[in-house]
């Protein structure tokens with residue numbers, strides 16, 4: 411991985427930080443992003459110390475807004491002339507209905523709009539290298555169908571179910587993106603990290619679980635109790651694999667599970683109607699803004 415330039419969103423803690431450690435240990439230049447300066451600086455120090463790699467950079471940006479994503483891209487392009495690997499790692503499991511400054515439901519903004527906009531704005535730098543890879547992290551417990559009339563919680567907001575639905579929408583969108591880049595040097599893939607103890611899971615409240623699962627909330631809390639990054643390290647294996655393995659060098663539109671096994675993409679994701687609908691919707695919502 412020496413000479414590879416890798417940008418990982420949300421790599422100042424959790425699964426993203428462990429992915430950064432893993433890829434930095436392989437010798438890559440890793441650009442870590444997050445919103446908080448202090449967390450960022452501490453993460454950089456830790457990643458450098460563990461990986462024995464000094465080529466670790468920090469860019470601060472809030473990817474829940476289009477202005478934040480644009481600022482991230484501008485800062486990246488001012489220092490680097492190409493990008494080998496983009497890992498869309500940062501995600502949001504919001505506990506209440508919120509609208510961002512761009513007018514998007516917050517889970518939709520971070521889990522769907524951000525990977526699409528960031529990938530789109532970085533396409534030229536990805537094309538400037540050879541065999542570029544884009545990897546986006548999805549969630550577990552994905553719904554068996556997408557509520558196309560509720561993609562931004564227009565009808566109902568339902569905690570973790572809303573989060574899962576936005577991850578499924580992202581998969582449709584990024585799968586469609588992969589098909590539109592078939593003739594380019596870019597592969598676009600999805601991975602599921604598995605459950606890990608991170609700020610995301612620690613911030614889950616009982617009210618975010620489906621009603622019938624609320625009685626088992628204490629068990630969930632026990633499963634995600636702080637473990638010093640141990641479960642996050644395990645959960646970083648699938649993204650690190652898609653970013654670094656020669657086995658997947660030319661594979662696109664693929665799904666890697668938490669056991670680092672390649673699996674068929676769910677039919678809901680590859681469904682032509684769903685992915686075209688979502689692609690058209692997201693491009694329409696972002697046209698004139700990016």
Ligand SMILES: NC(=O)c1ccc[n+]([C@@H]2O[C@H](COP(=O)([O-])OP(=O)(O)OC[C@H]3O[C@@H](n4cnc5c(N)ncnc54)[C@H](OP(=O)(O)O)[C@@H]3O)[C@@H](O)[C@H]2O)c1
Nearest residue numbers: 420421422423424425444445446473501605606608609610
């Ligand atoms: N943890 C799990 O069990 C689990 C399971 C399935 C899938 N996943 C997926 O794996 C990915 C990583 O999850 P995680 O649990 O490691 O998450 P996490 O602990 O919440 O990740 C935190 C990282 O994301 C950054 N971040 C959060 N919101 C941001 C924003 N708006 N703009 C920029 N950076 C932001 C944080 O930095 P700052 O706070 O400094 O901004 C930090 O670096 C997510 O996509 C998640 O959906 C996680």
